[in-house]
Amino acid sequence: MVLRHLPDRRRLSAALSALSTSESQASSVGARRTPSAAVLLTLLVVALVVGLGTAAIGKAHEPDRAVAAPAPSPPPAPAKSVVLTFDDGPDPRYTPQILDILDRYGVKATFFVIGTEAKRHPELTRTLTQRGHSVQNHTWSHADLSKLSWSAFQRQVKDTDAQIHAAGGRTTDCLRPPYGARSALLDRRAASLGKRLVLWDVDSRDWTRPGQAAIEQRVATHVRDGSVILFHDGGGNRAQTIAALPGILQLLKDSGFGFRTAECAR
Numbered sequence: 292m293v294l295r296h297l298p299d300r301r302r303l304s305a306a307l308s309a310l311s312t313s314e315s316q317a318s319s320v321g322a323r324r325t326p327s328a329a330v331l332l333t334l335l336v337v338a339l340v341v342g343l344g345t346a347a348i349g350k351a352h353e354p355d356r357a358v359a360a361p362a363p364s365p366p367p368a369p370a371k372s373v374v375l376t377f378d379d380g381p382d383p384r385y386t387p388q389i390l391d392i393l394d395r396y397g398v399k400a401t402f403f404v405i406g407t408e409a410k411r412h413p414e415l416t417r418t419l420t421q422r423g424h425s426v427q428n429h430t431w432s433h434a435d436l437s438k439l440s441w442s443a444f445q446r447q448v449k450d451t452d453a454q455i456h457a458a459g460g461r462t463t464d465c466l467r468p469p470y471g472a473r474s475a476l477l478d479r480r481a482a483s484l485g486k487r488l489v490l491w492d493v494d495s496r497d498w499t500r501p502g503q504a505a506i507e508q509r510v511a512t513h514v515r516d517g518s519v520i521l522f523h524d525g526g527g528n529r530a531q532t533i534a535a536l537p538g539i540l541q542l543l544k545d546s547g548f549g550f551r552t553a554e555c556a557r
Contacts, residue, residue: 500531
């Protein structure tokens with residue numbers, strides 16, 4: 292509606308030209324004299340109207356710009372977290388079931404694999420990595436590292452690394468010594484191979500097969516912020532671990548815990 296009442300720019304330009312010509316003629320006929328106030332005021336009004344009309348037309352033809360909705364804020368990170376670890380696999384009887392449970396709850400875990408088992412089940416070892424879990428070193432044959440020579444120590448660790456890498460895994464930074472064996476000497480040996488020893492502070496004792504309720508209760512009683520929890524997915528019958536895991540994950544989530552994988556990069 293506004294555009295219909297705007298003056299035509301060509302007519303306004305003609306008016307300006309006529310006014311200019313009239314003023315020029317008056318100046319040549321009479322002597323030099325200052326343009327009248329009325330003429331100056333008319334020129335000013337015409338210029339103002341032309342400017343406003345041009346701005347209005349430009350604005351009318353400007354395409355509407357969609358206002359982007361603000362991006363949703365990411366959910367806050369959990370104030371507390373734990374590391375779930377599984378030892379002695381991979382085992383085709385139990386590891387796939389554990390992976391399905393972890394997927395159902397949206398949890399990533401750390402699997403400390405035995406070299407001989409990784410060699411026996413390379414596809415399953417590869418699956419661990421493909422599904423976003425951390426695959427780390429638990430020695431080649433579950434040997435007590437405290438009783439080995441330096442050369443035997445190296446073979447246990449390096450051969451396992453090579454097998455994990457052959458199955459598509461990344462270079463490992465963490466080394467979990469079987470039986471929790473640890474000493475200053477073992478720390479130095481691990482460090483010389485670019486690794487850190489990783490133990491645990493919550494032992495579910497699932498390897499003793501005490502029953503589903505006992506496994507759940509042990510974790511619930513001892514877990515705290517930053518805990519590293521020990522489970523097993525190989526090395527024996529792990530049916531009780533599988534039975535207890537959903538309840539443990541739900542309890543931890545309901546208690547405000549998040550989940551992260553072991554980090555050992557030096």
